[in-house]
Amino acid sequence: MNYSEVLDFLYKSLPAYQRIGKAAYKSNLDTTLELDSYFESPHKHYYTIHIAGTNGKGSVSSILASILKSAGYKTGLYTSPHLSDFSERIRLDGRPVEKEYIVDFVNKHKEIITELKPSFFEMTVAMAFLYFAHSNVDIAVIETGMGGRLDSTNIITPLLSIITNIGFDHTQFLGTTLEAIAGEKAGIIKRGVPLVVGRKDAEYSGVIERIAKEKNSELVFAGDLYRAEKTVPDYSSGSLSLDIYSKGKLLYPELLCDQAGLYQEENIVTAICASGMLADKLKISDNDIRKGLAATRENSGLRGRWQVLGHKPLVICDTAHNFDGLRRVISQLEGIRAARYRFVLGFVDDKDLDKLLPLFKPEHTYYFTRSSVPRSAGAEYVAEIAGKYGLKGKVFTSVKDAYSSALAACGTDDVLYVGGSTFIVADLLDYIDNRL
Numbered sequence: 079m080n081y082s083e084v085l086d087f088l089y090k091s092l093p094a095y096q097r098i099g100k101a102a103y104k105s106n107l108d109t110t111l112e113l114d115s116y117f118e119s120p121h122k123h124y125y126t127i128h129i130a131g132t133n134g135k136g137s138v139s140s141i142l143a144s145i146l147k148s149a150g151y152k153t154g155l156y157t158s159p160h161l162s163d164f165s166e167r168i169r170l171d172g173r174p175v176e177k178e179y180i181v182d183f184v185n186k187h188k189e190i191i192t193e194l195k196p197s198f199f200e201m202t203v204a205m206a207f208l209y210f211a212h213s214n215v216d217i218a219v220i221e222t223g224m225g226g227r228l229d230s231t232n233i234i235t236p237l238l239s240i241i242t243n244i245g246f247d248h249t250q251f252l253g254t255t256l257e258a259i260a261g262e263k264a265g266i267i268k269r270g271v272p273l274v275v276g277r278k279d280a281e282y283s284g285v286i287e288r289i290a291k292e293k294n295s296e297l298v299f300a301g302d303l304y305r306a307e308k309t310v311p312d313y314s315s316g317s318l319s320l321d322i323y324s325k326g327k328l329l330y331p332e333l334l335c336d337q338a339g340l341y342q343e344e345n346i347v348t349a350i351c352a353s354g355m356l357a358d359k360l361k362i363s364d365n366d367i368r369k370g371l372a373a374t375r376e377n378s379g380l381r382g383r384w385q386v387l388g389h390k391p392l393v394i395c396d397t398a399h400n401f402d403g404l405r406r407v408i409s410q411l412e413g414i415r416a417a418r419y420r421f422v423l424g425f426v427d428d429k430d431l432d433k434l435l436p437l438f439k440p441e442h443t444y445y446f447t448r449s450s451v452p453r454s455a456g457a458e459y460v461a462e463i464a465g466k467y468g469l470k471g472k473v474f475t476s477v478k479d480a481y482s483s484a485l486a487a488c489g490t491d492d493v494l495y496v497g498g499s500t501f502i503v504a505d506l507l508d509y510i511d512n513r514l
Contacts, residue, residue, distance in 0.1 A: 081177045084184045085164055091191070092198040109196045113204040116190055117151030119233075120211035120252065124154070125359070126234045127219045127352070129261045130226040131242030133403045134276065134345045136252055137337065138242050139221040141349040144377035145216055145370030147171050149362045155211035156231070161382050161397075161504040162511055167207040168287055170213050172377045179209060203230040217360070223251055227265020230395040230491075237359050239266050239295070240352055241286065242276045242345065256282040264289040272296040272355055273310040276348040290434035300351035301344070304329075311338040313414070316386040317372075318342055322350060330364070335371040339384030339396065341406045346371065382503045384410075387510065391488040392416070395496040395503045399429070404437050407497065412439075417491035421471075422480045422506075423464075424448050425499040427455040431463040438464075443487075444471025449501035477505035 079087060114121075127142060131137045136157050136496040143155040153171055158240040166173035167218050184191070191201060209217045220236070222229040244260045252262045260282035267273055273290050275283070278299040290297040309320040316338045322330040335346055349371075353362045374380055384407070387393040392414065398407045411419065425431060426449075438444070446461040448454040457473045464471070474480035481496060488494055494507050 079181065079185060080359075081181050084181050086395060087184065087188075088164075088198060088201065092196060092201055105228060107228060107230065107233065110200050110203070112231060113190070113196060113200060114196055114207075114233055117204055117208050120502040121207040121234045123211045124215045125239050126216065126236040127240065127356075128222070128231065128234055128236040128266050129219065129240040130222040130229070130266045131240070131276065132245035132259070132263075133398070134341070134348070135221050135240075136397075137164055137342060137345040137380065138276075138348050138352070139219050140378035140380035141345060141371060141374050142171075142352055143169075143219045144374040145207060145349065145353055145367055146219070146360070147377045148350050148370040148373070149360065149366040151216040151360070152214065154206070154213065154215040155378055156206040156210075156218065157221045158223055159500060159504075160203070162508050163498070166379060167202055167400050168209055169379055170210075172379050174379065175206075175209055180205070185209070188488065189285050197230075200230045200404065205254060222263075222266065224263070226263040228262075229266070232266055236271060238352060238355055239268060239271055239273045240275075240470070241266070241273070241349065242348055242404075247343045251469055257285050260285040261289070264303060267293050267295050269293045270295065272298070274298050274348060274352045274355055275346055276300050278302060298351060299353060300348045302486035304347045304351055306347055307323070307345045309340060309343050311340060311410070312340060313386055313392060314389065316384075320348075321348065322347065330368070333368065333371060336373065336375050337380070337383055338386060339407070341398075341403070342360065342383070342408045381507060384501070385503075390490040391485070391492040393485070393496070395505045395506055397500040398497060399425070399499050401433055401437070404434060404498075407495075408437050411493060411495055414493055416493040417489055418443060418490060418493075420492060420494045421445065421495070422477065422484050422496040422502070423460065424457065424477065424480075424502040425455045425460060425498045426451070426501065427453050429455070429499075431455070431460065432466075433458075435464050435469060436467050438467070438469055440447065440468030440470070442469075443484075444469050445474060445480040445484045446471055446475050447474040447502070449477060449499055449505050451501045454499070454501060457504045477502055478509045481506055481509070 146153045155169040318335045382397045422445045430477040
């Protein structure tokens with residue numbers, strides 16, 4: 079099989095949550111452990127860092143990977159889902175896994191894949207762990223999927239565990255309270271392994287503190303040790319400038335990050351705290367932190383986080399897809415002076431639109447669409463729910479058509495935002511990449 083045939087085989091043979099949703103979910107690690115045994119636990123041959131959370135885990139993973147690369151470590155990075163191509167999920171020093179490796183992996187191990195029938199995510203995790211071992215990485219940064227306790231990545235024993243924050247998402251699997259969701263995320267805590275949590279919150283921190291104590295895991299809340307001030311986005315360069323303080327002392331004046339989303343402030347603080355916690359195992363200097371933050375996109379391949387796609391009009395896309403994420407993004411958008419705000423929006427079918435759509439204002443202009451994944455909510459359905467909250471706009475059958483129409487209608491002083499779902503952004507970037 080060639081690359082396209084391999085991807086076709088994987089998508090058709092293995093249930094993928096991003097495509098079909100609940101039917102791909104497994105409530106145990108049995109298949110993951112069988113795969114790990116078959117491949118002889120490749121993750122035991124290198125250091126790992128494990129990252130869970132509702133929002134920010136992809137950004138923190140990418141920032142940390144960039145810092146580690148800047149420090150001279152051969153660094154693997156596993157994240158999901160991908161935006162443009164499957165190979166983006168598995169990276170080595172920022173470069174996607176070679177397509178030849180993917181083809182060879184599937185052709186060589188097709189028999190065990192067919193026999194065990196792993197989920198798409200389980201197979202991808204196994205592939206990533208093996209690739210990092212074959213590449214002789216020094217360390218790999220591993221992002222969980224939706225959860226933690228039952229996540230396929232949760233067979234590693236890392237140098238450090240990180241939980242970015244807890245919010246409402248995937249409640250049908252993780253629970254309907256923040257305490258329940260926190261319990262699932264805290265499932266990544268390993269005995270004796272230190273833990274960094276981005277944010278202390280009275281609603282759920284107690285659960286994490288209890289589990290950390292049970293596991294004899296040193297717990298640090300990044301927000302208690304570090305704070306950011308003078309955070310200023312630069313939309314012309316797509317970057318962020320901020321000062322980082324610790325215990326009243328200015329540690330990093332005018333720190334630059336090549337991500338312009340204000341929500342990155344918390345992720346940067348978490349990554350800096352994590353870097354400090356790794357000091358007894360790894361050598362990471364202040365200069366490595368500066369260099370890594372300034373080159374996160376280049377060093378990790380991070381895309382789709384407050385990504386500036388154009389100016390006059392200002393065009394921005396972001397993968398925020400739950401209440402907390404969208405609330406922050408919309409707040410930042412409305413802080414930008416614009417003649418008119420235009421939104422290309424689409425969602426997956428398991429989102430509570432009655433909770434998300436009231437975040438948007440009726441005076442803006444909307445272009446409702448759906449992504450190419452099967453579990454995308456229908457554009458007409460989204461428009462119908464939006465109408466309950468005074469949001470009016472046109473319906474489009476594809477992200478390409480919605481984006482093209484919105485862009486054509488924009489004046490030079492407008493702001494155009496594309497988002498609502500990771501897969502809306504994925505379709506947009508795929509269209510832009512192939513158009514150029």
